[in-house]
Amino acid sequence: xxQVEQSPQSLIILEGKNCTLQCNYTVSPFSNLRWYKQDxxxxxxxxxxxxxxxxxxxxxxxxxxxxxxxxxxSLHITASQLSDSASYICVVSDRGSTLGRLYFGRGTQLTVWx
Amino acid sequence: xxDIYQTPRYLVxxxxxxxxxxxxxxxxxxxxxxxxxxxxxxxHLIHYSYGVNSTEKGDLSSESTVSRIRTEHFxxxxxxxxPSHTSQYLCASSAGxxxxxxxxxxxxxSVL
Numbered sequence: 001x002x003q004v005e006q007s008p009q010s011l012i013i014l015e016g017k018n019c020t021l022q023c024n025y026t027v028s029p030f031s032n033l034r035w036y037k038q039d040x041x042x043x044x045x046x047x048x049x050x051x052x053x054x055x056x057x058x059x060x061x062x063x064x065x066x067x068x069x070x071x072x073x074s075l076h077i078t079a080s081q082l083s084d085s086a087s088y089i090c091v092v093s094d095r096g097s098t099l100g101r102l103y104f105g106r107g108t109q110l111t112v113w114x
Numbered sequence: 115x116x117d118i119y120q121t122p123r124y125l126v127x128x129x130x131x132x133x134x135x136x137x138x139x140x141x142x143x144x145x146x147x148x149x150x151x152x153x154x155x156x157x158h159l160i161h162y163s164y165g166v167n168s169t170e171k172g173d174l175s176s177e178s179t180v181s182r183i184r185t186e187h188f189x190x191x192x193x194x195x196x197p198s199h200t201s202q203y204l205c206a207s208s209a210g211x212x213x214x215x216x217x218x219x220x221x222x223x224s225v226l
Contacts, residue, residue: 004156009154031213032213034213034214036215041219041220041222042217042219042220043118043204043205043206043217043218043219043220044157044204044215044217045217046214046215049214089156089157093213102159102213102215104156104157104158105156106154106155106156107154107156109154
């Protein structure tokens with residue numbers, strides 16, 4: 001069964017600290033993995049995409065990694081800000097059809113305290 | 115900033131009412147989607163469309179229906195709302211073979 005598991009479920013950190021969110025998946029065949037940020041009361045917004053051949057990709061203070069062998073991805077947030085408080089969702093796409101099906105994780109709820 | 119709009123943002127209605135959730139995008143995307151999201155849970159696909167006059171049911175069974183008469187418009191209708199329909203409904207779009215989704219801000223539906 002294709003699944004996407006995220007950990008931790010929730011996380012509280014102090015402003016300025018770093019944190020790492022995890023995503024493990026069993027989706028096969030694998031096409032790509034995206035991290036989305038969802039602010040409270042808003043729709044998710046794409047942060048970064050990782051394809052099979054990519055190991056690391058950065059988007060400002062966000063750095064995503066992918067280990068396609070172990071089927072794990074992480075999202076590292078550096079020097080956290082209050083505006084980083086949100087749910088971070090891992091989404092994996094397969095190659096089973098023309099469009100590919102999307103598999104969503106339940107998200108990690110990050111809270112940044114001042 | 116994604117140009118995809120959903121109205122209303124919040125809706126509280128009584129059981130048995132008919133409702134339509136509106137979704138419009140100005141990006142010219144051919145593909146549009148409706149997702150249902152409950153607190154702490156993953157998004158579930160309930161409807162999608164590859165283009166005008168094309169609609170399909172998603173992975174999660176839903177009593178709602180959709181239509182795609184115009185590229186930019188993808189409304190979702192519930193003929194008779196029930197408390198079990200209480201949830202957040204997110205509309206999204208994507209272009210061509212790209213799987214990057216652009217989401218609206220969602221409609222939080224509460225059925226009493």
